[in-house]
Amino acid sequence: MDNPIDPVQRLVNELKKLPGIGIKSAQRLAFHLILRPGEECLALAEAISHLKADLVLCSRCNNVSGMDPCQICTSASRDSRVVCVVEEPCNVLSIERTGVYKGLYHVLHGAISPINGIGPEELKLKNLFERFKEGRVEEVIVATNPTSEGESTALYLSKLIKPLSIKITRIASGIPVGSDLEYADTVTISRALTGRQSF
DSSP: OOOOOOHHHHHHHHHTTSTTOOHHHHHHHHHHHHHSOHHHHHHHHHHHHHHHHHOEEOTTTOOEESSSSOHHHHOTTSEEEEEEEESSHHHHHHHHHHSOOOEEEEEOSSOOBGGGTBOGGGSOOHHHHHHHHTTOOOEEEEOOOSSHHHHHHHHHHHHHHGGGTOEEEEOOTTSOTTOOGGGSOHHHHHHHHHTOEEO
16 A cells, blocks of 8 residues: 655645745745644635635626625725726736825736737737726726737737727836736836836
């Protein structure tokens, strides 16, 4: 009869599947958890187990949330005249950390990438244009990543939105070309948003 896998090794094996976590980081995290009180480990396990069950996509902006519509879309303190379009939900968190932007969001869940078989029809655009029909949106900030895919997506959006007489801007330089918003610091993102330019 085979021996069951060691519980520490099982945890290490699962942790190293996470992005940016290699074997050494996984081991460090595993031994950190071993030293934590049992209730902290159970709280972490419970949070992870409920993650998929409790998350929904906001029907207005496509951000991940515990409610639909999400807290940002339903907030009375947000400026509904401005919509910032981003590629992924993690980009919303990056921009929110700056404390600079007070408008709404739209999450595309990707970027145009013909090499990877992702065309405009794979992006979540339908509800963005439904929001335009409401007549409240005056400006769209395109905050796609400064990669070739992000630039292609930005140009595509510009061509669709310009005829609607809605102001369209692109986040300014400051985000290094080839990087993701997720990894940019708050000062860089703040400068990029503040110095955005017309398309």
